[in-house]
């Protein structure tokens with residue numbers, strides 16, 4: 001009893017003095033009924049960067065807000081976090097329909113892009129420092145956002161997803177599950193993947209986000225072949241040879257992990273595509289907020 005009174009008093013104090021997760025209902029056109037939540041830290045940077053953080057299947061904006069490191073990092077660095085929430089039962093993301101896989105196609109990806117546009121306007125945020133990250137289904141959507149809205153994002157980090165287009169539904173199903181892809185049986189060339197990405201926004205010739213992918217070798221939900229395919233996809237898009245990373249770091253960022261980087265040069269010391277393969281880790285590769293900040297160029 002005493003404890004619970006104490007806890008609610010604390011919660012009250014917490015909500016009255018600190019920033020918290022807020023729902024935004026009128027962020028503009030929302031073709032797929034995707035919900036928008038936002039975290040705006042008390043100490044906002046001038047021209048704040050924006051991070052879009054996308055939850056996994058069965059997740060919610062609230063769960064990803066508390067379960068991922070980005071809100072705390074926002075307090076530290078002064079950026080804004082957008083937490084989209086899936087409109088479907090089971091809360092996976094639509095990464096299978098033609099609408100979702102097309103720039104301004106009217107799917108979830110379109111709604112999420114509109115959240116970014118709203119946030120840039122409302123908070124005078126920095127359009128040259130917008131980032132996207134997510135886990136599992138959210139990582140699939142991270143790939144899709146990078147493919148459908150390449151000019152919107154400066155960098156992306158996908159934790160245990162599949163390449164953009166790998167869940168593409170033959171029957172144009174919305175929010176479909178694609179077992180062939182999940183089981184690691186969609187194996188394609190870098191050219192196929194690059195074309196798949198480019199076809200999501202035909203005619204686009206501008207910049208594309210630097211892409212980082214994490215995957216566990218013991219992932220049985222989205223088989224590790226999806227790591228190879230995602231690396232092929234983004235190295236293919238940028239024209240690097242997936243078999244020839246410029247840099248390989250064993251035991252980085254931690255023991256048992258191997259990091260490979262493509263497109264490292266004096267202009268771009270961080271590289272353009274990075275794959276981080278976690279030996280003996282299953283579907284949940286823990287998010288690494290500190291490394292994400294480095295990859296985004298925020299740290």
Ligand SMILES: *[C@@H]1O[C@H](CO)[C@@H](O)[C@H](O)[C@H]1NC(C)=O
Pocket residue numbers: 165166167168169170171178180181186
């Ligand atoms: C699964 O995705 C692949 C493309 O990656 C596609 O060829 C296949 O038709 C999809 N399966 C279904 C059932 O739609």
